[in-house]
Every structure is written in structure tokens, then in C-alpha cells.
Amino acid sequence: MSETFIDALKKRRSIYALDKNVKASKEEIVKAIQEAVKYAPSAFNSQSAHAVVLFGDESAKIWGEGGFAEAALRKVIPEGQSFESTAQKLASFNAGVGTVLFYEDQDVVKGLQEKFALYADNFPIWSEHSTGIAQFSVWTALAELGVGASLQHYNPLIDEAVQKEFDIPASWKLRAQMPFGNIAAPAAEKDFAPIDERVKVIG
Template sequence: MSTISTFLKSYTSRRTQYQLKKALPEGVTLQQVQDIVQQLVKHTPTSFNSQTVRAVILTGALHDKVWQSVTDAIPAEAQKKRPNSIKEEAYGSIIFFDDGAALKKIQEAFPPYADYFPIFASTSNGAAQINTWTLIGELGLGGHLQHYNPLVQEALKGKVPESWNVVAQLAFGVPVGEPSEKEFIDNEVKVLSE
């Protein structure tokens, strides 16, 4: 199989998997997960090479504590299900951030683009998230992306630099169920030229 086919197979088979077991696949180490995240954060393209993407991996008691804090902060019982399941079922969470200090520095260096850099940073962060999600799948991990940003930010206060702003959380573990079938809209990519 060609490299392109292999990449596309990995990319297109990635799915949201909510049913997880609080474990790593046999033979997989946390170091392997960390290495993937590190390489993707390092090599994800950023506008003007601003390098605004940051990440941490939560596991163990801290993972449980953060998600318990998120669950406790949600007033409606019906909305507590997902963060509570992350605490109970996910082995860990990869928390993605944008570094506000790096963002401010690039905004000051290129004032004409200052208003656009937060958008550019979000684009880069999204690329790091989806590529991480795809590659940890190659290790046999399943996951789902969440956005409890202000609640996770509060729970991590004092544990990460103040300039880091939470963008997304990728909960991961061993999948114990099949993901739902994905339905696709008609969204043909057209070639335009003159």
C-alpha cells in the first residue's frame, strides 16, 4: 500500500469513540503517546512560524481530579454525563492550548495581521488535534474530542502557564465498542480555474 493510501486509510477511519476502557492497548506505553503529541505539536505548521500550539497529557489521579472538577461545575445533571464518563472510562486526556504570550508576540511583530493571528492559531491547533487523534488511533487507542474549555482551564489553574488558553480536550483509552456510522453530506470539492 502506498504511503498516501496508508495515510488516507488512517485518517478516514478515525471516528469518535465514547466507549473507552481506562487502559492502554497491550504493548503501548504512555511514552509512545507523549512522543506522538510532542512531534505533532512541534511540526504542526503555524502562521509566520509563531508556534502557538501547546499540549499536556493528563493521566491518573490528576486526570480524574480535573474531570471531577468539570463535572462538579456543571449545574444541570443531564449535562454531567460526558465529563463524568471521561473521568470513569478514559485512560487520559490530551489538553490542547494556544499560548497567548506567543500569540501576542507575533501580533506585535506583524501589526497588519494582528486581528487574524487568533484565527490562524485556531487553525493550527485544529490540525494538531486531528492529526494527534488519527495517530493515536494507529496505536489502537480510541478517543473523542471535547470542548469544556473554561472549566478545564479553571481546573488546571496553577498547573500550566497562565498564558496558555485551553482550546480542546482529546479523551483517550482502549475502545470497547464500535463507533457509530458516520453519515456524509454531499460536499463535492470542485476544481475552479480560468
């Protein structure tokens, strides 16, 4: 029996133990990300979701020692509080092969608000739906390749530094970061609440 969509969903987990021994090629990874973003649905087909894919040293500029994330976090962590656990977490992201940065184009959102004034209040909400769907699509596509990933949110702390370094358009708003790499250790078992309590069937 061929693999189903549900099987693919089950593969997608938060993988924190990463290394650089990925079997998929850089081209395969990029193609999977491109296809996932391309076919992720959006309100009014706005296609407001964007992704920036960083490999190697470019990804390390975010997660590496002295990188954007560390520099930003050291400014906000209370004096006297140990930075060791945070450094270990950042190092685990840096152990992978790359990072996907997820953005939403605010010019697109504002344009839709002006064009469809009746729904103006909803477009920022729908934009968040758009990025969430794109993130999930990419995450699942990577899992299908045997590439592990997790979803991080160091925005807005790193936004300005990342924007300057990678020449990101001013209208793009950073929504999430996804470090990825080879799965060095599987995710732990996951507990699920009774599905009948989460999905109600009427009729």
C-alpha cells in the first residue's frame, strides 16, 4: 500500500537532536521547501508566505556562538542567570545543516485590506494562518525526506540583524525559524488526549 497523507503527518515531529549527516541533497531539500511553500493555501490566494533557506555558515550566523540569537538573548536574560542551558539549545540548532526563515509580506496584507475593506480586520489573522500552513507544509515535506526539524520563535529579537545580514525586504515580517538537519536521535514518545474529546461528530 502506498504511503498516505496521514502517514506523512505522523513522521513530522519536533527533532532537537540534529547533525549534518543528511542523506538528502541540498537540491532535494530546496525543492521540497519550494514545493511546500508554493502549494500551501492562503486567503484570497494572497501568497503572502515567504521563506529564506540558509545553509552552512549562513545558518550559523543565527545559531552559532556569538551569532544573532545569542547576542540578542544575552541582552534580555536577567543578570546573574546562567546562560548555559540557552547556549546548549542554540548549539543544538547549529548542529544541523540549515535553517528556514518564514516571513509574511505585510505589503500584501495591507494591499488586501485596502482592496477588500469589508474584511480588513481579518487579513492580519489570515496572514498568520498562511504562515502556519506554510510552516507545517515545509516541516512535513522535510520529514518525508528523512530530515529532522523543529519550529522556533526568536522573532522579534533577531529580526533587525537578520534583515540587514540577508537583505530581507522591509515589508517582510519574520514569523518563525526552522533549524533542520539529520535526525541524530528520534523524538520521544508523544501522548495524545482522547480524540473524541477533541473532535466532535454531530449527525
